[in-house]
Amino acid sequence: MQPVLSLHQITRSFPGVKALAGVNLELFPGEVHSLMGENGAGKSTLMRVIGGVLPPDSGTMRLRGQAYRPHSPRDSKAAGIAFIQQELTLVPELSVAENLLLGRMPHRLGWLNRPEMRRRAQKALDFLEIELPLDEPSRTLNVGQGQMLEIARALQDRADVLIMDEPTAALSQKEAEHLFSAIRRLRAQGSAIIYISHRMEEVYELSDRLSVLRDGATTGTWKMSEITPQQVVAQMVGREMEETVDSQRAEPGPVVLEVSGLTRAPLVQDVSFQVRAGEVVGLAGLVGAGRTEIARIIAGADPCQSGVVLLDGQELETGSPARAIARGVGLVPEDRKHQGLVLGMSVQDNVSFAVLSQLARLGWLKGQACQQLADRYIQELRIRTPSREQGVGTLSGGNQQKVVMGKWLARDCRLLILDEPTRGVDVGAKAEIYRLIEDQVAAGKAVLLISSELPELLRLSSRVLVISAGKVVAEYARVEATPEKILASALAGLA
Template sequence: MSVALEMRGISKSFPGIRALSDVDLIARAGEVHAVVGENGAGKSTLMKILAGVYQPDGGTISLDGAETRISGPIDARSRGIGMVYQELNLVPDLTVAENIMLGATPSRFGFVRRRALSEAAAVVLDAFDARIDPAAILGSLTVSQQQIVEIAKAYAQRPSIIVLDEPTSSLSEHEAQALFHIVRRMRADGIAIIYISHRLREVLELADQVTVLRDGRQIETRSADGLTAGEMIRLMVGRDLTDIFPKREVPIGDVVLEVDALTRPGAFADVSVSVRAGEIVGLAGLVGAGRTEVARAVFGLDRAQSGTVRVDGRDVFARTPAQGLAAGIAYVPEDRKRDGIVHSASIKDNVSLPVLSSLSTGGWISRTRERAMVRDQVETLGVSPPVIERAVDTLSGGNQQKVVIAKWLAAKPRVLILDEPTRGVDVGAKADIHEIIGALAAAGTAILLISSELPEVLAVSDRIYVLHEGHVSAELDRTEATEATVMHAATGEAVRS
């Protein structure tokens, strides 16, 4: 296979930070080359250099054997480099078709050819087997659907090199498999694919070559053949993590959360679930099945039309998040960037935000009590660096997620709803977050866990409810839940059989 991309000796520094030190990356046409490492390892910096966002301090880049300088993102695109970032780069007020064909909109005499635009976008979406209307406004779609549109936009450019940065972070197992089909087809078409993911199982399933980065340095590049997840973890973090999803056995108490026949037309209907003290209950299903919608209604973000929610036997009529929090419910949302953090604020201000009233006397906030409370949460959850005045958007994804969790734990909830709690975080942070979840369960918190990563749901849950098209299709005990039984129910087969 011919070499499509050769990056040699790439180095990059920012004020006070050595982001990359003498890193090599070679990607061949018709090959999937995975780049793995913890958050902060240098993966994103390396890819932004390839995309022309940053210029390297040292090293060379060659495309198809010719050394070149990539002056910016437009230059990178013109050279056949397609980028799909983890954070969406779309226009919410435009249609799906307009986003997919952005920069290549079919026109005639200065007028957009609407039919050609829609047809071109439909061809790409059909390749993904995605049931998304090209005429839909992008902002009306779910996060997972927008991620599919982002990937479709890059694929529509027909690049010779494509970078996929956490492309399945908001996709279900079923949707991820559809994406893998597209990746394999692009590989067969001779496209060089650079694949970045914290999901090591999918790396092993897709990759031909694997490069491991740690602290801005290239630790190893080797064939994926024969490589194990355990070896990758050891290379990534410099230590062995014997269990990414540790399950702590704790006593299960009385029912804390009862959801009975909850209904919101168009989203879900007749949903009944319960969670006991110390219990971790998984809420599984394909993306679009209604999992997040149920969580939002329980917390008070959306209003259910009928049904009841009880906490410790008392009816909860949460019409706002403040009412949900007052009832003892906390909700960690699936999109921390959009819904979980205040980007311009410090760790301290983010963590204390939901509980300022409890830190106030006569309308005055006690800054001493605030700082003490935040320091305690930061220490308990292992936020790094533990500098509470630091801006939260300077932290890695895993540490941002810990801040989001800390924010709601400060309210000492009886029920904690976690929606995609480890989405887009590295393996070390993932293990830390699961340790936190286990400790919360041991302390008697009732936990409702939503995750598109099925191994995560199976590993940590005591029971699992499966949703299919807005209805509960199965309730499975930990002992009977397998990938097969969950997917059987998630696809509706359990209902039909």
């Protein structure tokens, strides 16, 4: 069989970075071909080259046997390539239906044909078996819904090649399953799918073949049956990774956070719990269960209707992020692009942003202290950047997430709230982030953790609270928590 798309020795550089250093890849019709690699390995850059967003510096591409040289995303689309980017590209003020049909609005005699638009939009959502409010502006959607909308938009055209760059990073288990069944249908129709993900389980579940990218070059391509997950990791990092051992935790100390009767209807209903010093309390639940809302109220980002938050025994007035920060509450938010980072600023400025008041005490040493801090986290989290002066907006997705983590780890917090802290982060950096969280806990900090990845939640949490429809419906100690019990509680809470 002839490959539908083949890449030969593709290179591409940015100032100070050789992002692609000679990529070879062959893609066949009807295959799901996964692409794995560390954060900054060049995966998204390669997809932008295929998608016509970036021209390569050198190398050739062939599509259905013909030379393929796209000059814009429009060219790649016309050639039958659909592309779901890593970062959302929705227009927040437009409705769900308008976003779905952006650039392909049905017109009749110059008038926008609204019924036709709604019909086509509904069809696109039906293909993914999801429901979204067609007439609401897309800014009202949560991150997972936004991602599903983005995917539905790309799947409308029958494409020979479909590129998906970390499509599940923001999806719930259920949404991800809808996506997987859509991918299987597309594969059965003969589409070739390039699938990028940091989640090993889903790569094995979904793919026919796998290629690994390291430092901008492909290290090889395998059938899934030919390679073990350990070997994949070794290919990605270029060495064997040692297994990290679960650290033993000391007995927890005094209560740091006490929440009682927290309510913000309809998302948060009468929520009460405590987090002690030296303890990680994990919040489990389906996406939309209200976990992020609970975190945001405690961090002062949203007001609450009733309820009390005590920090170290003293009331923390809600509704003001500044007040929460002053009392030592740190929030690593779920939506890094909008809430966690100033994209135009450098790595150093982003990392030291949260500690400026603490560093100011050092007077003239401030500049140097900021530099040391930035260098320390660049090294500890292995943030791939040419220098600490680099604008955060140019870093790869996973490396941006590491900067958000560094920013809050650098600050001395009493309570650290982590909402999906390892989203989009590669396996090596995940282990580093786990280690840094353990350090914080050993130093007596309290941690509230939200994660959709159950293995992560079970590994880090001292206790797990299951949230369903805005309520705490179950609590498990670390030793008794299992994925089955948690899921059963979450579903029972909906009944």
